[in-house]
Amino acid sequence: MSLVQKKLAASFLLVTALCTAVAVLVPRLQPDLYWGTVLVVSLDLVIGLGGAWLVSWLVVRRLKQLAAAASVISRGDLTRIVAVDGSDETAELARAFSTMLANLLTVLQEVRATAEQVHDSALALSRTSHDVGTATEGIADASRAIARGADAQAEDVARTSALTRELAGSVDRVAASAEAVRDAATAAASRGADGALAARAASDGMVAVARAVDASASAVEGFQERAGEIGKIVAFIASLAEQTHLLAINATIEAARAGDDARGFAVVAEEVRRLADHVRGFAEQISSLSEEIKEGSQSVARGIRDAAHASGEARSTVERAAASFDGILEATRRTTERAQAITDGAGEQRRAARQVDEALERIVRIARENARGTEETSRATGGQTASIQRLAGSAHELARTADTLKGLLSTFKLRE
Amino acid sequence: MDLLTFQLDGTRYALPLDAVAEVLVAPAVRRVPAGPPGVLGLAEACGRIVAVLDLAELLGRSAPPGAPRHLVRFAPPHDRSALAVGQPLGTGTGTPGAGHVVIAGVPHVLLDTAELLKRASGG
Numbered sequence: 001m002s003l004v005q006k007k008l009a010a011s012f013l014l015v016t017a018l019c020t021a022v023a024v025l026v027p028r029l030q031p032d033l034y035w036g037t038v039l040v041v042s043l044d045l046v047i048g049l050g051g052a053w054l055v056s057w058l059v060v061r062r063l064k065q066l067a068a069a070a071s072v073i074s075r076g077d078l079t080r081i082v083a084v085d086g087s088d089e090t091a092e093l094a095r096a097f098s099t100m101l102a103n104l105l106t107v108l109q110e111v112r113a114t115a116e117q118v119h120d121s122a123l124a125l126s127r128t129s130h131d132v133g134t135a136t137e138g139i140a141d142a143s144r145a146i147a148r149g150a151d152a153q154a155e156d157v158a159r160t161s162a163l164t165r166e167l168a169g170s171v172d173r174v175a176a177s178a179e180a181v182r183d184a185a186t187a188a189a190s191r192g193a194d195g196a197l198a199a200r201a202a203s204d205g206m207v208a209v210a211r212a213v214d215a216s217a218s219a220v221e222g223f224q225e226r227a228g229e230i231g232k233i234v235a236f237i238a239s240l241a242e243q244t245h246l247l248a249i250n251a252t253i254e255a256a257r258a259g260d261d262a263r264g265f266a267v268v269a270e271e272v273r274r275l276a277d278h279v280r281g282f283a284e285q286i287s288s289l290s291e292e293i294k295e296g297s298q299s300v301a302r303g304i305r306d307a308a309h310a311s312g313e314a315r316s317t318v319e320r321a322a323a324s325f326d327g328i329l330e331a332t333r334r335t336t337e338r339a340q341a342i343t344d345g346a347g348e349q350r351r352a353a354r355q356v357d358e359a360l361e362r363i364v365r366i367a368r369e370n371a372r373g374t375e376e377t378s379r380a381t382g383g384q385t386a387s388i389q390r391l392a393g394s395a396h397e398l399a400r401t402a403d404t405l406k407g408l409l410s411t412f413k414l415r416e
Numbered sequence: 417m418d419l420l421t422f423q424l425d426g427t428r429y430a431l432p433l434d435a436v437a438e439v440l441v442a443p444a445v446r447r448v449p450a451g452p453p454g455v456l457g458l459a460e461a462c463g464r465i466v467a468v469l470d471l472a473e474l475l476g477r478s479a480p481p482g483a484p485r486h487l488v489r490f491a492p493p494h495d496r497s498a499l500a501v502g503q504p505l506g507t508g509t510g511t512p513g514a515g516h517v518v519i520a521g522v523p524h525v526l527l528d529t530a531e532l533l534k535r536a537s538g539g
Contacts, residue, residue, distance in 0.1 A: 242441075243441075245504070246439050246440065246441065246486075246504065248506075249420070249439045249504055249506060249507060250438045250439055252433075252506075252507045253420070253433055253436055253437070253438065253439070253507070256418045256433045256434070256507070257434070257491075270506070270507065273506055273507075274506075277506070
């Protein structure tokens, strides 16, 4: 038997006992039957109604509470607490209702929390997708820039390679020129050696010429001294002739003063004067010739001195020429060595330029491959950007769905 | 007429031989301050001091450059005077003309000793 049945049975038994007690006691207290009967009926009626109210209160009271709680819950308020006391079926019902309410509240709270998390996550995912999309677009832009840069790099490297080949050609030309310089320097060295030998022979010849010129100069100087002595002698003869001339004139004067007896003496004096004139004339001619010889010898002496000076200068010039030939020989030797060094260096530069050209060709190949790979990466990044945009759209849609769920959950009043 | 001939500055002159004492190489001539224009100075000749006459100045011609080379000392009574000449040429015989004489076909300027001395003394 259930507890309600037990309560109903107890209530029935209590009502029955009270009615029986009223029926027993009232006749003793009210002897009048009528009034006694009226009183018993009245009291039994009161006891029956009271028992009925008590039974109904016991059964209906919790149901009303549950109905009120259900009415509140139906309006979404899940904060209502259903009092649970007793142990009858209504109490069990209330307890089950309360448990159901608590479970529903827990579920709804979890759903709301989950919805908020989903909303937050969707928003974060949307923002992240947007950021990733932006970053991916940046990566795509950077990839395109890298691709363009790689193309430009490939073009630059190609031009550099062309320049390197031109450089190699220039190096070849330099090497050819250096070889020509080396050959020319070798020929110049040979001719310089011949020139040095010839210059030294000329220098020796100039020494002999200088000695001969010195001897000639000494001879001319001696001749000049002799000519000077001749001049002195001639001057003395001229002076003697002058004095003789005057003596003859004076003798003629004295003879004229002596008269006819001295006529013969005057003739002799005149002859003496004429001889003196002849001597003076010859002396003047000799003096003139001597002066001419002296002037000529001086001219010859000047010529010899000039020749000696010129010979000395020529010898110095020839010696300088010999020294220059030595310098030329040394310079041509160094030129030959340096030309050889240039030729060797040009060969090394040619090999290095070839290696650089090969390396540049590899760089061009790699740069073009990089450009192609980067373009593919750019295209892939574009596809990734579209996927990320779709993902962002889905996240946005999920956020809207979470918003909708939160809106639905907001119709429920839950405890915080 | 016997004459002594000499040359001065390209001109031939002639002096009468009886007016000439001697011809000598010109010694050093010392000039006399404020002397007559026709007198070069004083010189020593054969132990005597003689007055040296400047022929170019006396004839009004330009004097040749340099010192005189020879002197012609006059015969007495003018033996205290001498005439500065260039190169004595010799002696000769010629017929005097109007201020000139031709000796061996060559014309010479004939000099008058008295006239020269007169000019030298300012007369």
